[in-house]
Structures are given as structure tokens and as C-alpha cells.
Amino acid sequence: MSSSFLAAFPLVFTQDVMIAMIASAIYGMVVGALPGLTATMATALLVPVTFYLSPIAAIATIITSSAMAIFAGDIPGCLVRIPGTPASAAYTDEAYKMTLKGQAETALGICLWFSALGGIVGTIALLLIAPALAEVALSFSTFEYFWLAILGLMCSTLVARSSPVKAIAAMLLGLLVSCIGIENPAGTPRFTFGSTDLLGGIDAIAALVGVFALAEVMRALTQKDPPAIPDRKLGSILKGQIALTKRYPKQQIRGNIVGTLIGALPGAGADMAAWVSYSLSKRFSKEREKFGTGHPEGLVEAGASNNAALAGGWIPALLFGIPGDTITAIAIGVLYMKGLNPGPTLFTEKASSMYALYIIFLLANLLMIPLGIAMIRMSKHVLKAPRSLIMPVIMVFCAVGAFSAAGNNLYAVLIVAFFGIAGYLMEENGFPVAAMVLGIVMGTMVEQNFVTSLIKSDGSILPFLSRPIAAGLAFLTFIALFWPLIAWLRRYKASLDAASPAR
Amino acid sequence: MRISDRISGVFLALLGLAAFWGGSRLPPVPGQQVGPSAFPMVVGAGLMIVGILIALHIGRSFEEQAEAELAKHRQPDPEAEAFQRRRRWFAFLPPALMVAYYLLSERVGFVPVAAVMIAILAFALNAKRQLILPVSIFGALGIHLVFVKLLRVPLPPGPLPMPW
Known part of the structure; x- marks a missing residue:
């Protein structure tokens, strides 16, 4: 262990990795701070750049830019009550109320300080949990992988803040998309309609660029320009943060733990973590009445949570190739491209690369503090950048980025357009796009394990349930499938009880 | 742009039916029970079921709950909504x-x-x-x-x- 740990340092502290980290940090800060541009979009548009970087530098750009973007999303939330990324939406009101009370520095400071701490704790969790789980995962057969993948897909439908039926529909759509092409157990062209471009399947990166970047550009056309940022002198950003850390230790740790766990759940990322942590903080608070009036407590917990979720998302991604959130859904594609194929053996065969990844995570979160302060100071100018000129340039980036990510195939531009429309319409109508994206990314893996298992068992269902771990995973999957029904029945019963008072 | 659940549900069910039918016509692998048709047929059947459920408005209460929670965090802005409707195309x-x-x-x-x-x-x-x-x-x-x-x-x- 120690030798691969030491071997990781020269991998990270090279000129190209350092330059890549600083450049992607600035890029992530700006993208995150601009309302309407999300951390996932930042990652999707980075992919063509990662082609030309070394494996470690490529991963460093994704980790650094996403961490910075999630923090920077808090800045417009604090200053103009518009979340920069969806991950800040849960506590935007609270942060803005603090600004109205004249505590803009404290609010921004909490977001920065607890984001960095959250990111560091999340990384430590990743460092401790992932290798331990890898030991267990080494004994998994296709049966376990099949159930694990299905369980991941079901999780992504459970965590969606929408109808579970629509979430399952979105997931199945993603699986159907993954059926297209000849990459199936028999190598038969499936649903290609005679097109040679479809033979290779739907390029996942192009689809993700459509869903996460072009759909945002489309949405911008139906929304009014955000209000201008008022001129405000800001004092010391980090003043009083140590005192707050001492005052709310429980909230911070709870935020870290909940964030990491939610991040590790497939399909749920930083935005979900922030919502859950904010409401947990309110439920367990001694001063619940102060929530919503500019009270730092919820901000501490949710801010600690959403950045911890980023690291949590990498746990299932690295171990099983199951993305923990939409950012790692893109990152998995880059990992494969760079020869770091996800799987439990990654932690033994490429151990030094994994240590390099942890070091990058820690560095990125440390770098966040000085760069974050600089960004807050410059936010007045950055937020002035007119959306009406940024969105058109991003649209061209979508076209060019997908074209180069799909091996310089112009066909990818059509895929972007198609998935832009699909993502936009789905989001408008309550179909969670994250569930579809997981379906697209994991489809091949689900099918392979499904078909291989069926061949091994001679078409019998029994072996799917006879191995202990497989049976446990299957049990959890069925709970996840029927949970909405149970929840609905309980609610229905409660409403019946309320309607008919005691006889 | 809102599409009624009846339309999107029927569309999904038809898509599922097409996937099921298209999957069933794929050539099998000689000497093996399961081939390239199994997965699309399973997915297609699933889509048919959820499509019908969506058309019947099942699961709508979960959506209403989530929307109500979200509305608590947002003040209504009729001007922005009108803008959105006007510009939907x-x-x-x-x-x-x-x-x-x-x-x-x-x-x-x-x-x-x-x-x-x-x-x-x-x-x-x-x-x-x-x-x-x-x-x-x-x-x-x-x-x-x-x-x-x-x-x-x-x-x-x-x-x-x-x-x-």
C-alpha cells in the first residue's frame, strides 16, 4: 500500500496535471457561478479536452471543475437569490436572507468553508470505503453484478423527486437506447434501421451533452434574464468560520455522512444531498423557528453535504462502473477511454492511480479556498457576463464537443439535437433525466450480466436467487420496486383515518 | 412545454410494443436459449406496463407532492410564467x-x-x-x-x- 501511495505523488505533481487542475478550477468556478450552467454541463463540455490529456490529468480536470462548480453555485444564490447550480437550490433562500440581514460575507464564507471541509471528509470516506468494498466485490459473479446494476437503476428511480412510475419509464427509455447497435451478446445489428451510423450504438457522451448542455440552452430561451447583481462591498470571507465549525460540529458531520451516502446512491448527487441535509438539519434543530430567516445552521449542514456527495458519487463508479451521480456518469466514459476500467481490480492493479485520484480530490478542495475567495471578490464582474451571448457559444461547443468525443463523427451532432429535445421535454413533464442517463450508461452492463447469467443457469431463474449476496441484493431491489406502493398505501390509510374520526 | 400524461403514456406504451415486437424478430443464436432478443423484449414489456400506468395517472400524487414542496421555495411569478408560455416554441x-x-x-x-x-x-x-x-x-x-x-x-x- 505504502509503495503505491508514494508512487502516486509523482503522478500528481507534474506540470501538466497542475496546469490542468488550475485551469479547470477557474473554468469550474465560472461555469458554476453562472446561473443556468450546471456542474454536470461543465463536465460534459470538458470531455473533448480530456482526450488530449494524460489519464491522471484528465481525471483531475473532471474532479476539480465539478468540485469548484458545486461551490460556486452558491455565490449567485447568496447574492441574487438564484442558484448557480441545482445543488444550491435547497438553501438559496436561507443564504439570501442572510445577505439581506447584512451577513453576505458570513453566508458566502459558510458555503466556501463547509464546502471545502465536506469535500475533504467525502474524500476520506471514499479512501476508506472503496478499497474495503473492492475486497468484497472481488467475489462477485455475474448474478451479483446483475442485481447490483438493477438495484442501482431502481435507486435512481426512487430518489427522483417525481412520480416513481415516470422515473421507471425514463430508466427503461435509457435501457432501450443502449440496445441500439451491434454491441450485444450476439453481435446482431439491433434497431439500426439499416443506418451504418447507428451500428456503433448511440454515443453516450453525445447523448449526455444533449441532455445536460443543449437542454439547458433550450430552457434559457424560455426564461427571462436573471436580475443584475447589486453592488456590495464584502468584508473578510472566512471571518468567524472557525467559531461556526465549533458551534455546529454535529450538523457538519451529519451533513458529511448524509452527503457521502446520497452521493454513493446511484442517480442521486449533490442536489439531492443538499435537499435532504437541509431538511434533516431543520428537523433536528433546537432553533427550528429560525430556519428560513437567515440562520446559518441549515447552510452549514447542506453546504457540507453537497460537496461530500461529489466524492461519494465516485465510490460505485470506480468499484462497479455504476455512476453515483450524473457527473460520474460522464466520468466513467473518460475512465474507460483512459484505460482505467472501473472494477474492483482497479484498486489492486492500478492502486497508484487510485491514490493519485484521492490526492487530487484533497488538493482540489484545498485549492477551493483561495480560488473561491478570489471568485467571490470577482463575482460582480463574472455575473455580469450576458447570458444571451454565453448560451449561443455553449451551443456551438455542444456540436463540436460531441463531434470530437464520438471520434469525429458528424452524426453525433444529430444525437445531441435529439437528446436535447428529449431531455428538455422529459424535464418539463416530470420524467427525471438522471434515471434515463443511468439507463444509457449502464444498459450494456445490465444486458451482459443478464444474458451471461441466463446462459450459465440454462435459462433457469433459480441461480439468480440462490447465492446469498445475490439474494440479498434481489431482496433490496424488490423493496425499491415496491416502496412507492407501500408509501402510497400508508398515505392513503392515513388520509382515510383522518377522514373518518374514531367510531 | 407540457404534454398530457395520456399522450406521453400512450406513446411510451406504443414504443414499448414496438421494442418488444422488434426484439422478438431478432435472429436467435444457434444452440442457445437466450440471445439478443431477450433484453429488448424485457425492456419493451416494461415500457408497455409503465406507459399504461402513466396514461392512467398512476403515481401522479407523488409528482404533486414534489411540486408542492418545490413551490414552497419559490415565490409565484406570473410574469415569468407568461413569458415562458409565450416563448415555448x-x-x-x-x-x-x-x-x-x-x-x-x-x-x-x-x-x-x-x-x-x-x-x-x-x-x-x-x-x-x-x-x-x-x-x-x-x-x-x-x-x-x-x-x-x-x-x-x-x-x-x-x-x-x-x-x-
Whole structure:
């Protein structure tokens, strides 16, 4: 262990990795701070750049830019009550109320300080949990992988803040998309309609660029320009943060733990973590009445949570190739491209690369503090950048980025357009796009394990349930499938009880 | 843009039916029970079921609950909603421009097509008129420079040669 740990340092502290980290940090800060541009979009548009970087530098750009973007999303939330990324939406009101009370520095400071701490704790969790789980995962057969993948897909439908039926529909759509092409157990062209471009399947990166970047550009056309940022002198950003850390230790740790766990759940990322942590903080608070009036407590917990979720998302991604959130859904594609194929053996065969990844995570979160302060100071100018000129340039980036990510195939531009429309319409109508994206990314893996298992068992269902771990995973999957029904029945019963008072 | 659950549900069910039928017609692997048709048939059957459930408004109460929670965090803004309704068709401009890029970029070249795309979208987003021309020209040139020179992506050159 120690030798691969030491071997990781020269991998990270090279000129190209350092330059890549600083450049992607600035890029992530700006993208995150601009309302309407999300951390996932930042990652999707980075992919063509990662082609030309070394494996470690490529991963460093994704980790650094996403961490910075999630923090920077808090800045417009604090200053103009518009979340920069969806991950800040849960506590935007609270942060803005603090600004109205004249505590803009404290609010921004909490977001920065607890984001960095959250990111560091999340990384430590990743460092401790992932290798331990890898030991267990080494004994998994296709049966376990099949159930694990299905369980991941079901999780992504459970965590969606929408109808579970629509979430399952979105997931199945993603699986159907993954059926297209000849990459199936028999190598038969499936649903290609005679097109040679479809033979290779739907390029996942192009689809993700459509869903996460072009759909945002489309949405911008139906929304009014955000209000201008008022001129405000800001004092010391980090003043009083140590005192707050001492005052709310429980909230911070709870935020870290909940964030990491939610991040590790497939399909749920930083935005979900922030919502859950904010409401947990309110439920367990001694001063619940102060929530919503500019009270730092919820901000501490949710801010600690959403950045911890980023690291949590990498746990299932690295171990099983199951993305923990939409950012790692893109990152998995880059990992494969760079020869770091996800799987439990990654932690033994490429151990030094994994240590390099942890070091990058820690560095990125440390770098966040000085760069974050600089960004807050410059936010007045950055937020002035007119959306009406940024969105058109991003649209061209979508076209060019997908074209180069799909091996310089112009066909990818059509895929972007198609998935832009699909993502936009789905989001408008309550179909969670994250569930579809997981379906697209994991489809091949689900099918392979499904078909291989069926061949091994001679078409019998029994072996799917006879191995202990497989049976446990299957049990959890069925709970996840029927949970909405149970929840609905309980609610229905409660409403019946309320309607008919005691006889 | 809202589509009624009846329509989207029926659409999904039909898509599922098509996937099931298309999957069932795939040639089997000789000597094996399961082949390329198993997975699309399972997915298609699932889509048919959820499509019908959606058309019957099952699960709608979960959506209403989530919407109510979200509404608590947002103050109603009738002006923004009216704007959104008025501009709903504008949302399809970016994908339409992408299709135009697909059709034209090889013949006309990257820079002119990209510049016109930027200009059209900036105009639709009500950008300052005097900024549209410089941003579209320098934006297209800048992206071309980065992708062709730095990242070595072969963007279509078109009849106009670039100085780099």
C-alpha cells in the first residue's frame, strides 16, 4: 500500500496535471457561478479536452471543475437569490436572507468553508470505503453484478423527486437506447434501421451533452434574464468560520455522512444531498423557528453535504462502473477511454492511480479556498457576463464537443439535437433525466450480466436467487420496486383515518 | 412545454410494443436459449406496463407532492410564467440549429456556419445588437482555433481557408 501511495505523488505533481487542475478550477468556478450552467454541463463540455490529456490529468480536470462548480453555485444564490447550480437550490433562500440581514460575507464564507471541509471528509470516506468494498466485490459473479446494476437503476428511480412510475419509464427509455447497435451478446445489428451510423450504438457522451448542455440552452430561451447583481462591498470571507465549525460540529458531520451516502446512491448527487441535509438539519434543530430567516445552521449542514456527495458519487463508479451521480456518469466514459476500467481490480492493479485520484480530490478542495475567495471578490464582474451571448457559444461547443468525443463523427451532432429535445421535454413533464442517463450508461452492463447469467443457469431463474449476496441484493431491489406502493398505501390509510374520526 | 400524461403514456406504451415486437424478430443464436432478443423484449414489456400506468395517472400524487414542496421555495411569478408560455416554441431553436450544422458544415465550413448559429441564437435571446456581430465572429474563430490547433479536431474547413 505504502509503495503505491508514494508512487502516486509523482503522478500528481507534474506540470501538466497542475496546469490542468488550475485551469479547470477557474473554468469550474465560472461555469458554476453562472446561473443556468450546471456542474454536470461543465463536465460534459470538458470531455473533448480530456482526450488530449494524460489519464491522471484528465481525471483531475473532471474532479476539480465539478468540485469548484458545486461551490460556486452558491455565490449567485447568496447574492441574487438564484442558484448557480441545482445543488444550491435547497438553501438559496436561507443564504439570501442572510445577505439581506447584512451577513453576505458570513453566508458566502459558510458555503466556501463547509464546502471545502465536506469535500475533504467525502474524500476520506471514499479512501476508506472503496478499497474495503473492492475486497468484497472481488467475489462477485455475474448474478451479483446483475442485481447490483438493477438495484442501482431502481435507486435512481426512487430518489427522483417525481412520480416513481415516470422515473421507471425514463430508466427503461435509457435501457432501450443502449440496445441500439451491434454491441450485444450476439453481435446482431439491433434497431439500426439499416443506418451504418447507428451500428456503433448511440454515443453516450453525445447523448449526455444533449441532455445536460443543449437542454439547458433550450430552457434559457424560455426564461427571462436573471436580475443584475447589486453592488456590495464584502468584508473578510472566512471571518468567524472557525467559531461556526465549533458551534455546529454535529450538523457538519451529519451533513458529511448524509452527503457521502446520497452521493454513493446511484442517480442521486449533490442536489439531492443538499435537499435532504437541509431538511434533516431543520428537523433536528433546537432553533427550528429560525430556519428560513437567515440562520446559518441549515447552510452549514447542506453546504457540507453537497460537496461530500461529489466524492461519494465516485465510490460505485470506480468499484462497479455504476455512476453515483450524473457527473460520474460522464466520468466513467473518460475512465474507460483512459484505460482505467472501473472494477474492483482497479484498486489492486492500478492502486497508484487510485491514490493519485484521492490526492487530487484533497488538493482540489484545498485549492477551493483561495480560488473561491478570489471568485467571490470577482463575482460582480463574472455575473455580469450576458447570458444571451454565453448560451449561443455553449451551443456551438455542444456540436463540436460531441463531434470530437464520438471520434469525429458528424452524426453525433444529430444525437445531441435529439437528446436535447428529449431531455428538455422529459424535464418539463416530470420524467427525471438522471434515471434515463443511468439507463444509457449502464444498459450494456445490465444486458451482459443478464444474458451471461441466463446462459450459465440454462435459462433457469433459480441461480439468480440462490447465492446469498445475490439474494440479498434481489431482496433490496424488490423493496425499491415496491416502496412507492407501500408509501402510497400508508398515505392513503392515513388520509382515510383522518377522514373518518374514531367510531 | 407540457404534454398530457395520456399522450406521453400512450406513446411510451406504443414504443414499448414496438421494442418488444422488434426484439422478438431478432435472429436467435444457434444452440442457445437466450440471445439478443431477450433484453429488448424485457425492456419493451416494461415500457408497455409503465406507459399504461402513466396514461392512467398512476403515481401522479407523488409528482404533486414534489411540486408542492418545490413551490414552497419559490415565490409565484406570473410574469415569468407568461413569458415562458409565450416563448415555448423558441426552445426548439437550438436543436434546429444543430440539424442545420449537420447539413451545412461540410459544404460551407465550420466558421461561417458557427458564426451564423451564434448570431441567430444571440438574437433570439435579445442580446445587445452591437455585440452580436463581434461575438459571433470572434466566438466562431476562437472555437475553431482551440479545437483545430490545440485539440487537433478536424473541423470542416469549407472553401474559406483559415490563417492557422
